[in-house]
Amino acid sequence: MRIGPFDLHSPVVLAPMAGVTNVAFRTLCRELELSRAGTVSGLYVCEMVTARAMVERHPVTMHMTTFAPDESPRSLQLYAVDPETTYAAAKMIVEEDLADHIDMNFGCPVPKVTRRGGGAALPYKRRLFGQIVAAAVRATEGTDIPVTVKFRIGIDDEHHTHLDAGRIAAEEGAAAVALHARTAAQRYSGTADWEQIGALKAHVTGIPVLGNGDIFDARDAVAMMAATGCDGVVIGRGCLGRPWLFAELSAEFTGATPATPPTLGEVASIIRRHGELLAAHFGEDKGMRDIRKHVAWYLHGFPAGADLRRSMALVKTISELDDLLDQLDPDVPFPAAANGPRGRQGSAASVSLPENWLDDPDDCAVPVGADVMHSGG
Template identity: 55%
Template structure:
């Protein structure tokens, strides 16, 4: 969720999750409810964090309203990951650290990172162990998110789940696709069930194709997982977290916004972005990617959609939103279902010789030592 789950969007999602709580909590607890889930920051590279680049420091910045600040860390070198976790822990910059082994994009996998890294089992263990050791003795849990493997012939998730458990991870989350699947097709929820049967000492979370609260309930019922992780499903729908909190508490509360409500969320999102970046043009450019997600299913028209995708100021945004038919009710099925990246399966990019063995040779170790500096994310 790089470029999506920055502090402004996390705030919208966090507030939406909290909005579901008064509906389902006893009156004496609803006044100051506990956080409804974790809202994890964009992925940041451990190398950039250790070097304290301005972008990495922005990514991990704590929003004033975050009671639990979750940082998502990417790394391919155990020593660098250890230093990054040490910084986060000793400087109190995180309340939760999530290690990302799920990214399938070529610029990450061609350096041996993300979804292809668990294939090198000892390297995977070393990274998770380094992170968990640095956080040991604190109240900061280290969790692991991963995919099923590189492709159907190179599955790693069961072995990786056990290794993460042995290394001290607080939980493991499985995006039930391989790197080759990318974001295509349907997630293989049966793999989540297998992982839950295999990893028995720590919670197992499921990820993949959670587009609604009903999807989340079905995943838990079918797989036995201990909770769900939401990615693309919340793009343009921060109110999904209201639905999720309600659903897991047995309530039938669901948010079904009309276009006026959606426009109000877009405007507030823009304000938060301007405050976060301190630059109106940069903030509005960052907001543009969200427009098609917010407007999915509503009758807007191609010209209006294009205009909203080019706004550069809050004034322009107000003008474009005012031109919409804001009396439209919630469009139902058209606003639901898949959103964001999908596409087709892809052949994963991996370093030369990566698939030859699950062990690291000298050449690959040298490559790994230099890999993080060329990956964005801080």
């Protein structure tokens, strides 16, 4: 799959996830793909950063734009609601060589975002959406930095926006579009509607169309592409606690024999490496607080014992993490119970929107306060 100047050996993209896809996690995924599949073939996108916070050089936001020295292409996701701020942020990325690829987020369903007109609410405002995409593309003109756009099916079942969004993004110069095949009202619940990915692929023919939603193993990715005709897949929750999934996907798409799923001992080594990378990025204290949620995902389905799990949920130092990991039985094979959905699911709910938001889809007024939020979502 080709996105702008980048030829990806496998059509796989790591979805930006708040509090997950920092430089430590991306490095781990890339290391495991290289060691288990012999190559680094996909696109690994950092956590979402807010355009306004980037322009204002908020220290936390700037730290989130950290990339590994050997990371290529450096892929950054931008949350934006204002064409002017979007242009300034994209221009800053170009002039200061902060990234090689810009992905734009129009899919966040979190109420604090949508109630101000951002995230998954914004594509309903067709003209404003187009102006924002155009601003990012204009800022990167004359460079090799492609702009891609990710969005959802729409606000709810009565307000689908994905076909218009795909068409507009392509017309404004986006290099690819990605669809999370749920509405904002679904959040992460229920089942992704892959038929809508197929509809978008049929509607947008000049650039790659990627699908996202309910891909938890390599077979799911192949099934989505076969069912929808999409050009690539975006992997989110499926890689939580399974950063080696990208190696399995690479093998699937290149015809190689996939590596055997890791034993509990190998998973322990991966957790240890993840902890080291987090400590290097955040410092040991914050790094160990961050690893706690990952440990629960890593051990999903494995026999680990309630006491050991509780201790790991309170781990404070790398030395303590090492001691706890040494208590795991290294010979336990990867269990079938460790497969399948993971991460947040929740339930569907009505979408919080600004007052009168649905009255005029061609209104291009910038929503008030929608960019006053922390990077990461």
